[in-house]
Amino acid sequence: MTGATGNVGRHLVDLLLQAGEQVRAISRNPERAGLPGDVEVVRADMSRAEDLRPALKGVDRAFLFPAAGQAHGFLSEAAKAGLGHVVLLSALAVTMRQAGALGRVHAEHEQAVAGSGLPWTFLRPGAFMANDLRWAPGIRDDGVVRAPFAQAATAPVDERDIAAVAARMLLDDGHAGKAYELSGPASLTTAERVRILGEVLGRDLRLEELTPAQARAQMITHTPEVVVDSVLTLFASFVGRTADVSPAVRELTGGAPHTYADWATRNAAAFR
Template structure:
């Protein structure tokens, strides 16, 4: 039995689906099983990494687990899992842990990695860079018009499709890549302006990027994220202006196939960027 935490998230939902496609027995935990919308064939239980009393039932009979990084709340899961016979954990971490300068996001993920490593369990870390799914934040703007407003339009990244992150995690679960850390990127360096153009092509409308001043962007993001995370994200965008993002071969090396392009991701999510009926 394989347990998937964070099963309704962008990555976790794909991990569940891909494990089922591999013929695996899958259990998922979520705070609201009645609203999970997960595929047939998965066992869905109520569970929450911040509520240890929900974890013994979730971990009963589980050999491997995909672990979502709930900051400061992994200790009970790892302890209870080890007592229940859990053998291997694949942690969703972040490429930020490899940055030369400390950062709030990188430090939080490093704490998660250390907790897993010190648990005594076999482990794999999956360290993606920027998610293509982050651009779903633009959907509200494209639903109402043809302009996407964001800061640092010329900032480049090599964003990765959530399906590719899941595919690497699934291989790590099935092949038990013990003691390995997979640093991931997408297949191409693209600025935000270029990504908006590609999105427009996917939905059949000529979208236009409009530069948003940093302070306005910060004010908006503070409603969604802690201040330290907001400043980290904005600083990273600023540092990426005029640069080419690093493209890594890891997805193809681990999965045996090339990663999805941004155009393929945009086509897959085109309806998310169209006006809602």
């Protein structure tokens, strides 16, 4: 497992262990990984082939999160190790013309995986519900969410559902060569998510809509400019529309996707 300490990865680790699988995870900081004791945690950086070679030895299937755009090194080592299946965490952005650089980055990852000769499955989630954790400091401080595009709609997906689908892809046969678009159960605008979060927290939250320029100035402090610009263009295109809801989580896992209120309830402590 790559990305095992991430939003999706932690849930996937738990599901694989519950299924009785032997799990090896890479992390740049094993001592801080905080993964269950049954997981073999190997120190490895995706950009270093010399780390990946021993990490991939004896592995038969992998969950690939190409951190920092590092798919090629991983794939060439995975091909040498004879992996039987790679499940790639891609993004719905690959299907969206207006996604610009964001879509291209993920499309390049998909092409690299497809070109590796390894059997693959692509998971293409839309916006993660976990993205709203970035609202936590503002909510804790003064009950204000500062975000652009109040009326932009997405169908955000709970990271637990992405992990549940990834687990099925790794455990079951029959998904090689397939790409699945993943969403949550409902189209919600930013303003609707703030309202639901307030209901769950029992607080009156106020949405202070940032201009795209204000949002850009904040985002470029932690994200490459080219990605920020494509994210803002994409979200501008989501204003006034209803987001598509995919049936894939239910079809692939047999369970209903978690609602935003479920997610907010489970993560309420972060906002308090």
